[in-house]
Amino acid sequence: MPDTPKNQTANNQNPSSTQPQLAVAEEEVEQRRFKHTPPEGLVPGTMDALPDRMQYVDWVLFQAESIAITHELKRVQTPVLEKVANLSRGLGAETDSIEDQLFRVTGKSGDAVALRPDHRTGLARAFAQDKFSRQDKPVRLWTHGAIFRVVPLGHGALREMLSFGFELIGEKNAVLDAQLIQMAHKIIKRLGLADVVIQVNTVGCLDCRPEYIQQLKEFYESRDNALCKKCRKRRTSNPMLLLTCKEEKCERIAKDAPQIIDHLCETCHKHFTETLEFLDDLEIPYSLNPQLVPEIEYYARTVFSVVTEKTDRPRVLFEGGRYDDLIEKMGGRPTPAVGITGFVDNLVLALQEQAIKIANPRKADVYLAQLSAMAKKKALSVFEMLREGGIRVVEGFGKNAITTQIEQATKLNVPITLILGQKEAMDETIIMRDMVNGVQEIVPLARLVTELKKRIQ
Numbered sequence: 001m002p003d004t005p006k007n008q009t010a011n012n013q014n015p016s017s018t019q020p021q022l023a024v025a026e027e028e029v030e031q032r033r034f035k036h037t038p039p040e041g042l043v044p045g046t047m048d049a050l051p052d053r054m055q056y057v058d059w060v061l062f063q064a065e066s067i068a069i070t071h072e073l074k075r076v077q078t079p080v081l082e083k084v085a086n087l088s089r090g091l092g093a094e095t096d097s098i099e100d101q102l103f104r105v106t107g108k109s110g111d112a113v114a115l116r117p118d119h120r121t122g123l124a125r126a127f128a129q130d131k132f133s134r135q136d137k138p139v140r141l142w143t144h145g146a147i148f149r150v151v152p153l154g155h156g157a158l159r160e161m162l163s164f165g166f167e168l169i170g171e172k173n174a175v176l177d178a179q180l181i182q183m184a185h186k187i188i189k190r191l192g193l194a195d196v197v198i199q200v201n202t203v204g205c206l207d208c209r210p211e212y213i214q215q216l217k218e219f220y221e222s223r224d225n226a227l228c229k230k231c232r233k234r235r236t237s238n239p240m241l242l243l244t245c246k247e248e249k250c251e252r253i254a255k256d257a258p259q260i261i262d263h264l265c266e267t268c269h270k271h272f273t274e275t276l277e278f279l280d281d282l283e284i285p286y287s288l289n290p291q292l293v294p295e296i297e298y299y300a301r302t303v304f305s306v307v308t309e310k311t312d313r314p315r316v317l318f319e320g321g322r323y324d325d326l327i328e329k330m331g332g333r334p335t336p337a338v339g340i341t342g343f344v345d346n347l348v349l350a351l352q353e354q355a356i357k358i359a360n361p362r363k364a365d366v367y368l369a370q371l372s373a374m375a376k377k378k379a380l381s382v383f384e385m386l387r388e389g390g391i392r393v394v395e396g397f398g399k400n401a402i403t404t405q406i407e408q409a410t411k412l413n414v415p416i417t418l419i420l421g422q423k424e425a426m427d428e429t430i431i432m433r434d435m436v437n438g439v440q441e442i443v444p445l446a447r448l449v450t451e452l453k454k455r456i457q
């Protein structure tokens with residue numbers, strides 16, 4: 001066990017104190033626990049995202065995108081359809097549980113095809129094939145979209161899951177592992193979620209893992225009769241997964257099982273210690289969990305998971321880790337990499353369960369009001385100028401009375417209203433009204449975007 005870093009656990013955070021800006025919802029949203037029973041005619045494990053739900057989805061993706069922009073991740077997208085041969089190569093041929101979970105698609109092209117069960121395998125394939133792999137390292141990417149797994153239904157399990165992924169490719173440094181955990185931590189904080197724990201573990205590398213697996217096999221061989229049916233089946237193919245079994249008898253046995261931390265090679269030990277030290281430096285609370293073993297086999301060294309506490313069963317909000325061998329497996333050059341996947345549906349559910357009010361990411365920054373036929377004409381070009389300048393603007397072109405327009409701006413809760421009258425239209429200026437204190441000032445149109453950007457975040 002690395003001795004330097006502290007073993008910490010996540011503090012429970014009160015959402016209202018950590019996220020005051022979220023305390024005021026743009027409009028009163030009915031806090032509906034969304035039901036997983038699919039309406040008649042829907043494929044089991046899928047669901048519609050109607051407006052009530054979609055605003056939560058947008059809010060989560062908005063936070064993910066802001067973090068991606070801050071960390072200079074470039075967005076990429078790979079096809080939803082992948083060849084089964086690619087997926088098997090990436091996910092591990094021995095991982096029958098993942099193979100069983102593939103949503104196979106029958107088409108006319110001879111190749112066996114499936115809906116992607118994760119983003120990373122397709123991304124690693126693309127990276128192995130494309131020139132963008134020659135960019136400065138680490139290559140920083142992010143993606144979002146649906147992934148598909150044929151998982152058992154019940155307890156709200158979805159087979160079509162919306163997720164996003166942050167990937168840092170091309171460097172071994174443990175600081176990247178810590179940075180990704182930090183990104184997940186930031187998202188959790190920005191969403192205002194409480195009762196969440198970051199779990200960290202290592203699964204060793206191709207050098208040290210085989211010997212550890214051998215020891216595990218020997219350990220479990222003599223205990224075969226005491227194991228559950230599922231574990232007896234996977235005891236020889238993937239004994240590390242036995243450590244994760246939730247059956248009481250298997251959990252009891254797992255407590256005495258050899259731990260990988262005692263069998264790491266020097267490089268893995270150093271990498272894990274460094275990761276934890278970086279997390280301490282960044283003041284990120286985490287908990288070491290030797291039972292954290294991902295089902296997907298491409299992970300090497302650090303693995304992590306962000307899960308809810310105090311719910312009936314822990315819900316995974318994020319999972320990720322290092323996958324130093326995956327790109328080579330997909331036909332590329334040996335390329336270390338680390339990534340994290342955020343599960344949007346689970347994040348949405350956690351927000352709803354904790355009754356966290358959300359803001360609308362699509363909320364407008366300014367309302368553009370106009371006062372005369374001439375001003376209305378001018379307002380059209382001002383509107384375009386604002387849009388091009390990246391200002392989120394709504395307009396009142398359909399309304400003539402200024403009072404009606406101000407009323408609408410108040411209802412929309414915009415911080416600033418712009419008023420364009422005939423005089424302003426002629427002078428190439430505009431009135432900027434602060435909707436909080438009612439103060440008005442005249443701003444030249446040429447400086448409008450700059451002035452607005454100073455006032456809105």
Ligand SMILES: [Zn+2]
Binds near residue numbers: 205207208265268
């Ligand atoms: Zn190792």
Ligand SMILES: [Zn+2]
Binds near residue numbers: 229231232245247250
């Ligand atoms: Zn079991």
